[in-house]
Amino acid sequence: MNVLKTLTPAQKKNLAVLAISGLLFWTSLTTLLPTLPAYISDVGGSKHQVGLVMGSFAIGLLLFRAQLGQLSDQRSRKLVVMIGTFVVGTAPLGYLSVDSIPLLMAFRAFHGISIAAFTTGYSTLVVDWSPPEKRGELIGYMSLVVPVGLALGPALGGYLQVSVGYEVLFMTSATLGYLGLLFASQVTEAGKKQVEEKEREDTSQQAAFWTMLLSPRIRTPAMVLFMVGLVFGTLTTFLPLYVRELGIDLNPGLYYTTSAIASFAMRIFIGKASDQFGRGIFITMSLTLYVVAMFLLATANTPIEFLVAAIAQGAGGGTLIPMMIALMSDRSTTSERGRIYALSIGGFDLGIALAGPGIGSFAEILGYRGLFQLGVSLALVALLIFITRSSKSIAHSFRFATGREKDVYAVK
Template sequence: MKLLLTLDKKLRSNLLILFAAGLLFWCSMASFLPTLPLYVDHIGGTKQEVGIVMGSFAIGLLSFRTRLGKFSDRRGRKIVLLIGTLVVTIAPLLYIGTNSIYGLIAIRAFHGISIAAFSTAYTALVADLAPEENRGEIIGYMSLVSSLGVAIGPAVGSYLVETAGYPQLFLFASGLGFVSILFSTQITNPPINSSGQKNNKSKFWQLFADPKVRVPAIILLLVGLNFGSMRTFVPLFIKSTDAGLNPGLFYTASATAGFSVRLLVGRAADRYGRGLFVSISLILYVIALVNIWSANSSQSFLISGAIEGAGLGMLIPMISAIIADRALPEERGRMFGFCLTGFDLGIAIAGPVLGTVAEEIGYRNIFAFSAALSCLAFLIFITQSSKDVSHSLRFAFGRGQDLYALNQIDRNLTTKHSQS
């Protein structure tokens, strides 16, 4: 945290305002996690309808993530931030008085646009603002907003429902979004390099042909599948055992570990390289899933939750830093959008895809299957993360540079020019 005191006053102010906007945004979003399923049940929805309403969030998220990422490259991050905060302000008000399941599905899909806009623009803007030599550390600190929001929002949301009722919850969530708008209007948006836009016309899915973007996206897809499986099946698995553990404590352990790791990993990655910590995060995911597969006690589940949280808390900032290192400012939005869509898609399909697998092999063995997916992600990263297997291994274990990083490319070009 001492780094913030050394930054230019204007830059520090910009980052702090952005952090405040992000915290309010995520508190508003997270307040619906424990309460919206209860609201659907409250108006007479079935268990299946609860799942459909909650899952419809992915419609807006997946449909708009890529478009808004590209839009942020063309028009600036600030306008996309404002779109996200505007949606998170309007959507809660639409829930008031809505007693139709179809109406809730439509509102929830609209609500999903908020994350598609805000998280993409937020990540790209942090990368734009952060000095290159401290990029990993600043991304690590700024990524704390989601962890803090998910820790605060559900508790406040549940309290409001119990003491005041659902309309007050919706008004409160909308109010948080409105204050987030006010903070977002005060952010200084870095100028867009319009000269680079003519080189940024390729279709979005053509990014999949580019290994510097494709490999991080595949890693996030596989981790997203595992993340989604844990959020879907861990409570059911704990209930099926004799552990006697409140499933909420599993997620508390995960969130606490993730928060702690994010405070430390960014600074270390600036010194030792991003690849090493991506590798460590994937190994932690394998260990966590194997531990869940073999768990029979509350202690085993809590340890597994902490390991999983540490893995995810390390992975997301590091992938973000890698993409920031590899992208020009005028293409960061669409590249972040592409990679984060991999994570979104993994979460969205985890329930139906792995649920089908669980029907055949049971809840316990689904985590062995997920551990195998994490092993696959690890193998892909250590062999495909750079221009060939040799350089990939060196980058993945902190023994070599990221050859796709723009500063590294610039140095290579300078060296070749001097030799010629």
């Protein structure tokens, strides 16, 4: 990590504090991934009610992503990060204090605000504190907290549930969240303010928030992320049922672990390479990996085929999200970065939210294998959209998507 030698003490301090806060946040959040459904069932929830409570997470995520993006730009990135860590610490205490399905749904929707806030504030702060020429590399390194948290959280949550019960589990999740809040409170925003002094704009001249989405610099990434969100939501919702339907001797958790390892490996290298060769070629590569992964899943009949698909999907996801964050950072000024990030990543959120009820409505007709065959088509559409619509013309888009032309929408 030679890039660390080029950073100022203030940059090192703020990025280190952010990384610790991020690791605590994701570990807190994911301790409940394998355990909360069982808790809902144990307090009397039916299978349908378990789905309703878990799905309520998307309500808070979708309703507040845009507003938090605006708050990030107009008030404070740090405040938005602190909101995210406060919510992720408070929600587990809410679960512990209620046992009715409507109240559990309310707390689950509240919990969804945590990701909307934290990911928006975290990503924009990382960019604010990163030298522009090293932006992709640092985004890649700082995004490692996601797969590490996804590896630690579920294992810790499962162990606590079995060994000491739900009360200690929820208290531990809350403690991790509040520790994340403590570290987030130590972040400063000097880098953001210094840049804003140079590029301050009259608010009357800034584009209206939702009209930004119609801009070609944002529209295509948001559409691509929406399609990938549908694919990812299909995978996370229906993979365990698909494995069970096929009668394959594979713990679905092993698929997710393999995927997380592949994601981690890609994030170490991909950011630095994108600073040199551009974002386009790596986004194309990530979407191609998603196509391959969904094809392998749609045709899989053995555990090894599922695990190979996990490697492809993990590598694709570990490349796509950091590269899209870097791309949106390249295409925005500091004063609008939070809103642009919220709009583009909001496409991914919406895709995930719609995958269960939308794609799942075809399950009776197509079967689970048919859903993954549909996923191949969705991934292909995302790839085609990016190759043909990522720049000002099809020819320019193709050259950008294959690393042969710079991004015409990048802010100079």
